[in-house]
Amino acid sequence: MTEHPGEAAPAERNVPAATRPATGTGGGQDRRETDEGLEELPPNLTQAILEATKQVASLLKGAGHPFALAGSVAVYAHGGPGNLQHDADFCILPEDADTVAATLRDAGLEVYTPPEDWLLKARCMGQDIDLIFELARQPVTRELLGRAEELPVESVRMPVLSVTDLLASLLNAFTEHHCDFGAVLPIARALREKVDWSRVRRECGSAPMPDAFLYLLERLQVISPEDDDRGGRP
Known part of the structure; x- marks a missing residue:
């Protein structure tokens, strides 16, 4: 696998796309006719990302690769905010990385290895x-993928x-270097009724x-205080 020429590496490690700042537009553009001829309209980036997501998911499903949609498009699939400004994220098993890359390359997609050692990158329909x-400094496991929900995108x-x-x-x-509560807060608000917050606390709450x-x-x-022997937080 080769590195993609001219591709800027993300500064944050394991930061889901749902919380990264927007870095551009991309995607296809519609056109409208004016007196001067055809004029390009601003790209519908959300729709472009969704189309690329569907294409990649169809390829992975067709080849039988275990995977799960993650990041901002997963938030959208669960009913969260739908203003997509980033790439589409897919969780795959570490041992499947080479075969997944081969599947996408065989379908004509560009696949490359970035400097980060926790993911591969691809381009589909003009989208990353x-x-x-x-994921978040933990290997993707079959257990994680097994808990995924089958949802329509x-x-x-x-x-x-x-x-x-x-x-x-x-x-x-x-x-300490990437702690944008403002990006995650609307997601937590929108999806709070569907989240097992006790498990989130067990898995995340010990970190500051x-x-x-x-x-x-x-x-x-947004959520109720944690119940414990002290009656919640002091």
């Missing part, structure tokens, strides 16, 4: 695709990370940044 085999059904795993991955990605975010959710009354 992340093929992640280490427009007209194509595909496995999507469970809401609880999705929120846990977003919180576990917080670090996720714990601070959970406390913020409590203060904003």
Whole structure:
């Protein structure tokens, strides 16, 4: 596998696309006719990302690769905010990385290895695709993929990370250098009724940044305070 020429490497490690700042437009553009001829309209980036997501998912399903949709498109599939501004993320098993890459290359997609050692990248229909085999510094496992839910992304059904795993991955990605609560807060608000918050606390709450975010959710009354022997937080 070769590195993609001219591709800027993301600064954050294991940061889901749902929390990364937008880096451009991309995608196909519609046109409208004016007195001066055809004029390009601003690209519908959300639709372009969804079309690329459906194409890649269909290829992975057809080849029998275990996978689950992650990131901002997974949030969208679960009913969360739908203003997509980033790439599409797919979780795959580490041992399947080479065969997944071969499947996509055989279908005519460009697949390349970025400097980061936890994912592969691809291009589909002008959009970036992340093929992640280490999510929030933890290897993708069959257990994680087994908890995925079969959901439609427009007209194509595909496995999507469970809401609880999705929120846990977003919180576990917080670090001292990347801790954008503002990006994750609307996701937590929109999906709060579907999340097993007790499991999120068990898996994330011992780290200071996720714990601070959970406390913020409590203060904003997005979630209830944790019940423990002390009657909650002091």
